[in-house]
Amino acid sequence: xxxxxxxxxxxxxxxxxxxxxxxxxxxxxxxxxxxxxxxxxxxxxxxxxxxxxxxxxxxxxxxxxxxxxxxxxxxxxxxxxxxxxxxxxxxxxxxxxxxxxxxxxxxxxxxxxxxxxxxxxxxxxxxxxxxxxxxxxxxxxxxxxxxxxxxxxxxxxxxxxxxxxxxxxxxxxxxxxxxxxxxxxxxxxxxxxxxxxxxxxxxxxxxxxxxxxxxxxxxxxxxxxxxxxxxxxxxxxxxxxxxxxxxxxxxxxxxxxxxxxxxxxxxxxxxxxxxxxxxxxxxxxxxxxxxxxxxxxxxxxxxxxxxxxxxxxxxxxxxxxxxxxxxxxxxxxxxxxxxxxxxxxxxxxxxxxxxxxxxxxxxxxxxx
Amino acid sequence: xxxxxxxxxxxxxxxxxxxxxxxxxxxxxxxxxxxxxxxxxxxxxxxxxxxxxxxxxxxxxxxxxxxxxxxxxxxxxxxxxxxxxxxxxxxxxxxxxxxxxxxxxxxxxxxxxxxxxxxxxxxxxxxxxxxxxxxxxxxxxxxxxxxxxxxxxxxxxxxxxxxxxxxxxxxxxxxxxxxxxxxxxxxxxxxxxxxxxxxxxxxxxxxxxxxxxxxxxxxxxxxxxxxxxxxxxxxxxxxxxxxxxxxxxxxxxxxxxxxxxxxxxxxxxxxxxxxxxxxxxxxxxxxxxxxxxxxxxxxxxxxxxxxxxxxxxxxxxxxxxxxxxxxxxxxxxxxxxxxxxxxxxxxxxxxx
Numbered sequence: 232x233x234x235x236x237x238x239x240x241x242x243x244x245x246x247x248x249x250x251x252x253x254x255x256x257x258x259x260x261x262x263x264x265x266x267x268x269x270x271x272x273x274x275x276x277x278x279x280x281x282x283x284x285x286x287x288x289x290x291x292x293x294x295x296x297x298x299x300x301x302x303x304x305x306x307x308x309x310x311x312x313x314x315x316x317x318x319x320x321x322x323x324x325x326x327x328x329x330x331x332x333x334x335x336x337x338x339x340x341x342x343x344x345x346x347x348x349x350x351x352x353x354x355x356x357x358x359x360x361x362x363x364x365x366x367x368x369x370x371x372x373x374x375x376x377x378x379x380x381x382x383x384x385x386x387x388x389x390x391x392x393x394x395x396x397x398x399x400x401x402x403x404x405x406x407x408x409x410x411x412x413x414x415x416x417x418x419x420x421x422x423x424x425x426x427x428x429x430x431x432x433x434x435x436x437x438x439x440x441x442x443x444x445x446x447x448x449x450x451x452x453x454x455x456x457x458x459x460x461x462x463x464x465x466x467x468x469x470x471x472x473x474x475x476x477x478x479x480x481x482x483x484x485x486x487x488x489x490x491x492x493x494x495x496x497x498x499x500x501x502x503x504x505x506x507x508x509x510x511x512x513x514x515x516x517x518x519x520x521x522x523x524x525x526x527x528x529x530x531x532x533x534x535x536x537x538x539x540x541x542x543x544x545x546x547x548x549x550x551x552x553x554x555x556x557x558x559x560x561x562x563x564x565x566x567x568x569x570x571x572x573x574x575x576x577x578x579x580x581x582x583x584x585x586x587x588x589x590x591x592x593x594x595x596x597x598x599x
Numbered sequence: 600x601x602x603x604x605x606x607x608x609x610x611x612x613x614x615x616x617x618x619x620x621x622x623x624x625x626x627x628x629x630x631x632x633x634x635x636x637x638x639x640x641x642x643x644x645x646x647x648x649x650x651x652x653x654x655x656x657x658x659x660x661x662x663x664x665x666x667x668x669x670x671x672x673x674x675x676x677x678x679x680x681x682x683x684x685x686x687x688x689x690x691x692x693x694x695x696x697x698x699x700x701x702x703x704x705x706x707x708x709x710x711x712x713x714x715x716x717x718x719x720x721x722x723x724x725x726x727x728x729x730x731x732x733x734x735x736x737x738x739x740x741x742x743x744x745x746x747x748x749x750x751x752x753x754x755x756x757x758x759x760x761x762x763x764x765x766x767x768x769x770x771x772x773x774x775x776x777x778x779x780x781x782x783x784x785x786x787x788x789x790x791x792x793x794x795x796x797x798x799x800x801x802x803x804x805x806x807x808x809x810x811x812x813x814x815x816x817x818x819x820x821x822x823x824x825x826x827x828x829x830x831x832x833x834x835x836x837x838x839x840x841x842x843x844x845x846x847x848x849x850x851x852x853x854x855x856x857x858x859x860x861x862x863x864x865x866x867x868x869x870x871x872x873x874x875x876x877x878x879x880x881x882x883x884x885x886x887x888x889x890x891x892x893x894x895x896x897x898x899x900x901x902x903x904x905x906x907x908x909x910x911x912x913x914x915x916x917x918x919x920x921x922x923x924x925x926x927x928x929x930x931x932x933x934x935x936x937x938x939x940x941x942x943x944x945x946x947x948x949x950x951x
Contacts, residue, residue, distance in 0.1 A: 352709065374889060375801035377763065377858050378770060385787055387780065388774040390832065391802025391839035393885045408734065409601035416747040423744065428735065430742055432791040444732035480747040498734050520810025522751060527730065529750045566905065 232411055232429050234346035234504035235355035237269050243355055248276035249363045254337040256359075257329035261285040267294045269346050269518055273357045277339075280329040282307075285321060302328060314582075317575040322468025324477035326448070330455065330462050331580050337366060339452040339458070344507035348410045351431050355360070361501035362452035364404045369399025370495020372440040379499070381435040399437075403458040403494040404485060407450035408432075409505040414447045416475075416522070417515035420508070435499040440490045446482020449520055450503045453485075457494055459584075460544045463486040463576040465569060472565050473524070474517030481571075482533045488547045493538045520563070527562045531555075545577050551579075602739075603724040604834040609719065611692040611812075617698055617830055619647035626652055627703050631716050638686040640665075642830070643674045655825045660685055668948060669939065676932065680805065680829060681821030682833050684936075687812065688943055694723055696809040696814075698863060699832070705767050705864035708788040718861035719762045719809035722792055726756025727855020729797040736859070737933030756794075760815045761845060764807035765789075769865040771804045773882055774833035777871035792859035797850045800892055803842020806832065807863045810845075814854055817904040817940045818845035822932035823925065825880045833874035833879035835882040840929065843892045848907040851897040881923075887922050891915075905937050912937075 253352055256274060258264065259282045267274065271294070279299035283291050287303035305330055308315045318328045323342070341360050347355045368382045374396050381388040381397070388397050413428040438444050453462060461484050464477035489496050535554060541547040556570035612635050614621070619637070625632075629652075637657035641649055643665055645800065665674045665685055677685045683697055696719050705714050725739040732754050738745045738754070745754050769777075770785035777783065795801050811818065823840035849856050895914055901907045912933035919926035942948065 269846070320701065373893075375795050375799045377765065377801055379789060383787075385768075385783070385785065387772055387776050389802050390771045390804065391836065392773075393889045394882060395886055396889070413735065413744070414747050415744060416749075419744050419747075425746065426742065428742065430790055432789055433787055434737060434789040435790065438732055439796050441798050442732050442796035444734055445746050446615065447734070447747070451840065457691075463762075475747065482748075498732075518747075519697060525748070525750050526752055529753075 232427060233349070234269070234411070235349050236505065237271070237445065238346050238356040239349075240269065243272060243357070245272065246360065249360065250337055251276050253335055254339060255280050255333040255335040257282065257326055257333065257338055257340040258286055258343060259323040259326035259329070260291060261289075261345045263292050264294060264343060266346060267297060267344050269297070273359055274348070276456070277359070278335070280333055282326050282329045283323045284323065289362070289544065302332065310583075311579050312573050314579040317466070317524045317572040317579060319467045319471070319477065320469040321479065322474055324464035324467040325466040327462055330459055331583050333455060336454065336456050337363070337452065338455050340448060341503065342449045344505065345409070345449055346504040346506055348502040348504040352456075354442040356408060356501055356503075356564070358450060358501035358503050359452075362407060364425070365405035365497045365500075366402050366452060367456055368402065370397055370437040370497055371396065371399045372437050372495050375439055376436075379436045380497075383435065388402070400493050400495050401454070401457060402497055403454050403489050404496040405452040406444075406446055407452070407501045407503060408499065409447075409449060410502050412505040414449065414505070417511045417518050418522075420469065420511035420514065424511070431502065432499065435497050437553075438486070438498055440497045443486055443529065444498065444530070446478050448478030448481070449505065450501070451478075458485055458489060458544055460548055460577055460580045461488045463548075463573060466565075467573050467579050472563070473520050475514060476518070476521040476525075477524075479521075483528070484548065484551055487532055487535050487537070487551065487568045488544055491541065491547055492544070524562055528559065531558055545581065548577055549574060605694060605720050606725045607634055609693045610635050610716075611638050611686070611690040611695050612636070612716065613640070613683050613686035613690065613695050613697045614700055615680055615686070615697070616641045617645065617680065617682075618648055618700055619645060621652045621700060622650050622652050624700050624703070625655065625803045629654070631704055631714050635716065636692070638690060640677070640682040641678055642682045644678050653832070656882065660689065674937075675824075676821055679830055680832070681824075681837050683805075684819065686820045687816060688821060688940065690812060693811065693813050694720070694809065695812050697805065697808045699865070701866045701868050702766065702807060703861040703866065705862055707862075707924050708790065713861050715764060715807065715861035715863055719764065722762035722857045722860075723759050723809060723811055725759065727759040727794040727857055728753065728756045728792050729855050732796055736793040739794065751831065752854075757853050757855050758811070759857055760811045760849050761803070761856045762809040763803055763856065763858045764809070764861045764863060765859065766806060766865040768863050769867055771806055771865075774871045774875040775882065777833065783870065788858065788862060795846070795856045795858050800843060800846060800889065801858065802839050803845060803856075803858075805838030805842070806865065807861070815845055815849060815904050817908050817937055818848045819931060820908070820936040822929040822936065823884075824928070824932075825884075826925065827880060829874065831869040833869065833871055833872055834881075836884060839885070840888065844911050844933075845909065846902055847892055847895055847897070847911065850910065851901065851907055852904070884923065884925065887919060888928075891919055905941065908933055908937050913939045
């Protein structure tokens, strides 16, 4: 199995780049952005926000022709001042700084070891185009459609699907998948070092209300206006007891808030080609505590109830932080720090996004 | 829960015959089903004798068998698509696979013939994971696993009680949808099986389904009969109704329901526009049905499928009975069904 070559991707007919001026692509990196060459035809029309982790004195080379802004640690410290403490260092979790400084409605985030995948017919997949389709089309969290996305070409709602629920709700998150190196945890990687995901599942589906899932940040898009403040990737990396749970944490918070506010989360297409397997021993050391903590964290998220007066994402998130402090601090003092960082994040978000547009009150969908 | 090992001898394939000539149906399925025991139940309203080719190990049940068990007034219970429930009732096997008689084996996207029976058996013999969604879908299949972030304590899963397959060509749309989009055919082969999460409701189609009879047999029943119920799927809701009960029961008992593979090829039959002219009732009723099921809570004391069905029937009678008499009748039918089920299980009908 191979990713698409730059030539194959370049040979694709150019459609109109949808949402060109309304979407930012956020990429965390410590080395270089050569991978963008492979994505050029699909991503060049869009503005990039590059969050440079690690040594700020290193110069990150961005391929010619891309329009971008770049932030290193010095920039983050300068812009946020003491609030910079909530942004992780030496971990790709720092990417959420990019979400905060963006002025656009939509975000697409991708890792620098992700390339263009090919569908079963050999055609290069424009992942961003599919994410945009997912975000612009409603979700259906209140009733499971057995033919998956009812708004996809050639599909619809099945017999028995109530008509009053067919309008759906706005989609806040589009979670894409990966061919080749699968996103396994360290123990699974150690047991199955050679396993590759070669199964192309031609579906997008809405994750039902009340159901949690592991959200991977490698290939993710979201509506910043609808859910942005919930996409905090936590305290990971340098000085922290845990790593590789940044996107998981954001995913659980995001899903609980989406469920509360009547917003939808989709998973499935698009696929990207994940080329690099990280070192499982390094991963094990990072994840180790998470594997135990997750046994407490999951029941916590499954049983959370947010009060009715939490009508904005920020209010929900601050309430969540209170409950984290109350109920998870006993698991480890880390959660006490994390709860504080969650509040700092919201303060920083509101400071950098003061117009009130991102604090938009989201009315509960009619479908509820 | 570890893998079950399901033997051919533990499986019954139940076919409801709504058309008399089953020769092309059975011959096309022959390579896949000939080694299994078949139960064919003839729609009591079908007057012609069934044409069944040689070479199958089967039992055929007709109106007279139905009359013998439930009396001639009760045979309306099992008319039309509901005739297959008579087969579920009388089966002595642990697993049942049931496919509509207008569905045929088909090929996957690589051109390989799909063994729908083997796939259903695989779905039922591997665990389900209803408490947390795995983004790579079925973690037990070849080449897949649980993804990063999936709690380890939830990785052994629970027993799979139902396997809901899908359809290529004529998908299971309702009449308004198919009438509006008359050219709409399902050609998308989605190579996945997934567990439908706990507390998520879904329309369980009876067209291509398999289940663990011991675990959930009592929850699949003929109860909701539309006033204008007909001999086309567009004119029925019986499977959707019992499927929702079954999902609620599975959620309560900690059992799993899977959806996805296998696909069957569903042939063209009937006219959606004609069905639509005739029958709107089902579509209207779903508006009441869904909020009701979303709010049903079963007591801790209901620990068997039979108990759960009786509890749901009570609540249906109390809450939905007032909305439409079809629900009051459905509640009664559910109670009757459980009584019948218990009678058959206790061996009160020798010679069956």
